[in-house]
Amino acid sequence: MTSLPIASIVPAVFVALVVTFAAPAAAQSGAPAGRPGLAVPTTAAAPAPARFDVEAATQAYLAQIPPAAKARSDAYFEGGYWLTLWDFLYGAALLLALLAFGWSVRMRAMAERLTRFRPLQTMVYWVQYLAITSVLGFPLAYYEGFVREHQYGLATQSFGLWFGDQMKSLLLGAVFGALIVSLLVGVVRRFERTWWIWGAAVTMVVAILGILISPVYIVPLFNDVKPLQDPKVTAPILSMARANGIPARDVFELEESKHSTRVSANVSGFGNTMRISLNDNLLERASLDEIEAVMAHEMGHYVLNHVYKSLMFFFIVIVAAFAYLQWSVNVVLARWGGRLGIRGIGDTAVLPLVMLLMSVFFFVLTPVMNTMVRVQEVEADMFGLNASGRPDGMAKAAVQLSEYRKMSPGPVEEWIFYDHPSGWHRIHAAMQWKAEHLASPEAP
Numbered sequence: 001m002t003s004l005p006i007a008s009i010v011p012a013v014f015v016a017l018v019v020t021f022a023a024p025a026a027a028q029s030g031a032p033a034g035r036p037g038l039a040v041p042t043t044a045a046a047p048a049p050a051r052f053d054v055e056a057a058t059q060a061y062l063a064q065i066p067p068a069a070k071a072r073s074d075a076y077f078e079g080g081y082w083l084t085l086w087d088f089l090y091g092a093a094l095l096l097a098l099l100a101f102g103w104s105v106r107m108r109a110m111a112e113r114l115t116r117f118r119p120l121q122t123m124v125y126w127v128q129y130l131a132i133t134s135v136l137g138f139p140l141a142y143y144e145g146f147v148r149e150h151q152y153g154l155a156t157q158s159f160g161l162w163f164g165d166q167m168k169s170l171l172l173g174a175v176f177g178a179l180i181v182s183l184l185v186g187v188v189r190r191f192e193r194t195w196w197i198w199g200a201a202v203t204m205v206v207a208i209l210g211i212l213i214s215p216v217y218i219v220p221l222f223n224d225v226k227p228l229q230d231p232k233v234t235a236p237i238l239s240m241a242r243a244n245g246i247p248a249r250d251v252f253e254l255e256e257s258k259h260s261t262r263v264s265a266n267v268s269g270f271g272n273t274m275r276i277s278l279n280d281n282l283l284e285r286a287s288l289d290e291i292e293a294v295m296a297h298e299m300g301h302y303v304l305n306h307v308y309k310s311l312m313f314f315f316i317v318i319v320a321a322f323a324y325l326q327w328s329v330n331v332v333l334a335r336w337g338g339r340l341g342i343r344g345i346g347d348t349a350v351l352p353l354v355m356l357l358m359s360v361f362f363f364v365l366t367p368v369m370n371t372m373v374r375v376q377e378v379e380a381d382m383f384g385l386n387a388s389g390r391p392d393g394m395a396k397a398a399v400q401l402s403e404y405r406k407m408s409p410g411p412v413e414e415w416i417f418y419d420h421p422s423g424w425h426r427i428h429a430a431m432q433w434k435a436e437h438l439a440s441p442e443a444p
């Protein structure tokens with residue numbers, strides 16, 4: 001923008017105000033408003049904002065979802081609330097069984113027979129622990145991850161592909177879990193009083209490393225990832241990235257159609273591994289304005305530093321979790337430790353108890369964790385609307401997401417269970433944005 005002499009700014013502001021308030025009349029009569037030569041031409045004039053009804057527009061988008069499809073996705077999403085509870089209860093029962101029937105103590109005894117090297121004992125214990133919890137947890141995991149997804153028409157993958165992915169996760173869990181658990185047990189043994197502080201610090205470092213390597217080393221184990229080649233799609237996205245100060249050279253395409261019908265995009269990693277990806281379902285089924293709206297949302301996560309903010313929030317939660325753990329483990333061991341055969345907090349046989357206490361902590365914290373994520377998602381939605389200027393693309397994308405999300409929950413329901421704003425909120429925000437910008441003299 002060229003600099004304006006002060007004298008001409010005042011009339012310019014005045015004209016802008018006149019156009020804003022006089023636009024409806026001007027549009028109707030076709031008469032130029034304000035000073036000749038500076039008026040908004042009739043063809044470019046915005047429709048009267050009063051004529052754009054945000055509530056009606058929101059309802060019109062929601063009405064595009066057929067009643068049968070709505071009933072199905074509502075049932076799917078509400079079933080997920082119950083699964084949160086069943087996962088917690090089933091997991092808790094399983095961990096209690098490991099403690100009460102002496103299985104945990106036996107696994108530790110076996111590890112001690114195999115090797116005298118203590119970190120290795122912890123690793124051997126961990127592999128047994130992971131094997132037994134995976135086998136006993138399989139029925140629920142199979143129902144939740146495979147049967148139910150097929151019942152609702154969301155999965156495309158064969159049993160073989162699903163099971164293969166499960167095995168890969170298990171292997172990663174065995175290798176990385178063994179390292180992390182033996183590290184944490186080592187910390188507990190080394191710092192008998194202050195272990196909870198050091199434990200939180202180690203967990204944080206592990207989380208940072210995990211986020212850093214995951215887009216490059218973990219994600220490609222499950223989905224093919226490649227730079228997106230279609231310039232019709234990449235050109236507007238990269239242009240938007242440049243306009244928002246994002247140093248992206250590539251947009252990544254994630255192969256998801258072999259696994260499910262879900263449309264999604266994400267920002268992953270940080271520092272040098274930060275990348276913006278969209279999946280092939282989104283690419284296949286969405287129009288360009290939807291893709292632009294979704295990618296602008298993802299850029300919002302980047303520009304608003306959500307990865308770093310989440311890590312800080314996570315750090316607070318982890319310190320609180322370890323403080324609670326230190327207190328609760330001591331209470332339980334003082335009372336039942338002898339009967340359970342657990343020697344103390346430095347005994348690997350304590351692991352099911354630690355997992356049980358942690359699962360109670362995070363189960364209770366479900367609404368807090370969801371709200372933390374949801375607040376960032378609302379921010380990214382706002383950023384996305386401003387960066388892309390595609391309110392209808394945003395609303396259409398929200399309708400696509402209704403395949404696996406309930407669109408119009410109650411406020412308490414949304415607060416407890418939603419880690420994204422509801423479809424209704426997203427469409428309503430997009431229509432509100434549209435209404436505000438129709439009122440602007442610069443509206444397209």
Ligand SMILES: [Zn+2]
Binds near residue numbers: 297301380
């Ligand atoms: Zn998001």
